[in-house]
Amino acid sequence: MGKSVNRFIGRISRYRRHRFAAPLMLLSGLLLAGVGFTVAQAATEEIQVVLSSDKASLIAEGKEIFARGCSSCHGLNAEGAGAAPSLIGVGAASVDFQVATGRMPMADMSQQAMRKEPLYDERETAALAAYVASLAPGPAAVSNEELAWERDGNTADGGELFRTNCAMCHNLAGQGGALTQGKYAPTVMGVEPKHIYEAMVTGPQAMPVFANSVLTHEEKLSIIKWIKFVETEPSLGGAALGRVGPVTEGAVGFILGLGILIGIAVWLTTKAR
Numbered sequence: 001m002g003k004s005v006n007r008f009i010g011r012i013s014r015y016r017r018h019r020f021a022a023p024l025m026l027l028s029g030l031l032l033a034g035v036g037f038t039v040a041q042a043a044t045e046e047i048q049v050v051l052s053s054d055k056a057s058l059i060a061e062g063k064e065i066f067a068r069g070c071s072s073c074h075g076l077n078a079e080g081a082g083a084a085p086s087l088i089g090v091g092a093a094s095v096d097f098q099v100a101t102g103r104m105p106m107a108d109m110s111q112q113a114m115r116k117e118p119l120y121d122e123r124e125t126a127a128l129a130a131y132v133a134s135l136a137p138g139p140a141a142v143s144n145e146e147l148a149w150e151r152d153g154n155t156a157d158g159g160e161l162f163r164t165n166c167a168m169c170h171n172l173a174g175q176g177g178a179l180t181q182g183k184y185a186p187t188v189m190g191v192e193p194k195h196i197y198e199a200m201v202t203g204p205q206a207m208p209v210f211a212n213s214v215l216t217h218e219e220k221l222s223i224i225k226w227i228k229f230v231e232t233e234p235s236l237g238g239a240a241l242g243r244v245g246p247v248t249e250g251a252v253g254f255i256l257g258l259g260i261l262i263g264i265a266v267w268l269t270t271k272a273r
Contacts, residue, residue, distance in 0.1 A: 055130065058126065058127050058130045058131075059127070059130045059131050059134050061124075061127040061131075062126075062127035062128045062129070062130050062131030062132070063131045065120070065124055065127055065128055065131075066078065066128060066131055066132075069105055069119075069120075070104075070105060070128070073105070073109060074086070074087050077135075078132060078135055083109045084109050087132050087135070088135045088136045089135070089136040089137065089138050090132060090138050090139075090202065091132070091133055091137070091138020091139035091140060091141075091202065092129035092130065092132060092133040092138065092139070092140050092141040093129075093138070093139035093140055093141045093142065093198040093201055093202050094132075094138065094139065094198070094202040094204070095125070095128050095129040095132045095133075095141070096125060096126075096129045096141035096194075096195075096198055097195050097198040097199055097202060097204060098113070098204065099118060099119075099120055099125045099128055099129075100118055100122075100125050100195065101115045101116075101118065101191075101195055102114075102115055102116035102117050102118040102119065103115060103116070103204075105119060112182075112183050112184065112205060113204075113205065114186075115186060115191075126141075129141050139198070139201045139202055141194075141198065142194050142197055142198065143194055144192060144193050144194050146194075147193055147194060147197055147221060147224070148221070149193050149221040149222075149224040149225050149228070150225065152218060152221045153218070153221035153222040153223075153224060153225030153226075154218075154222045154225065155222070155225050155226050155229050157219070157222040157226075158219075158221075158222035158223045158224070158225050158226030158227070158229075159226045161215065161219055161222060161223050161226075162174070162223050162226055162227070165210065165214075165215065165223075166188075166223070169185035169206075169207075170185045170186075170187070170188055171185075171187075173230060174187060174188040174189055174227055174230055175187050175189065176188070179206055183205070183206050185206075185207075188227050189227070189230070189231055190231065191227075193224045193228070196223070196224050196227060197220055197221075197224060200215065200220050200223075201220075
């Protein structure tokens with residue numbers, strides 16, 4: 001067997017220096033490259049057709065859900081109505097934030113939207129976001145995996161950025177706080193990273209939009225990392241009292257202190273008899 005193989009190799013090697021060997025090798029290489037490119041291009045086009053078909057069906061599904069559950073407030077074509085604003089140009093990020101956190105749909109548009117159990121599941125939320133995104137360009141929805149805040153964020157920088165840009169409304173510890181005209185800034189504790197990011201890029205309700213010219217992508221990730229650090233931070237000073245600031249601490253101190261003083265006064269009065 002070994003001798004046969006050696007003889008075969010020897011016969012082939014005799015043609016290596018033939019004047020047609022190099023052109024034939026070049027032609028074979030070009031032929032193989034052309035066939036490979038054609039096969040790869042056909043496979044890519046097939047994948048693109050499948051993806052386009054999936055996207056089209058998702059948009060159609062979203063349009064149907066919108067007509068059934070959102071058009072009564074936002075208009076048949078999302079152009080807005082007296083009760084609700086236009087959704088043209090808000091992007092998939094705004095829809096994902098509002099719907100996935102349960103803020104939308106809501107019964108009374110005159111009230112501030114509250115976070116609650118979502119009405120639509122992930123597939124329906126994605127369909128609604130795809131439909132609204134198809135109307136006009138806007139901020140894209142993100143996933144927790146895409147953000148990679150644990151790797152790219154900086155906790156120390158995030159704390160400084162939060163205190164500078166967010167603490168005046170959301171409290172120094174991110175617990176939320178009161179605003180004017182009966183509105184409030186909700187707590188950011190227990191919120192999914194993607195929803196924190198989407199809120200920053202879309203500016204829901206009274207919140208301003210933090211574009212990349214104000215807070216870069218990396219700075220947004222740092223804020224998210226700091227928030228997630230605060231969620232797990234132990235209260236080393238004792239009872240946290242909700243971490244809502246000196247008002248609660250003062251009230252507890254006043255009531256507790258006053259109660260102790262009243263108790264001592266009653267006890268002294270009883271002893272004096």
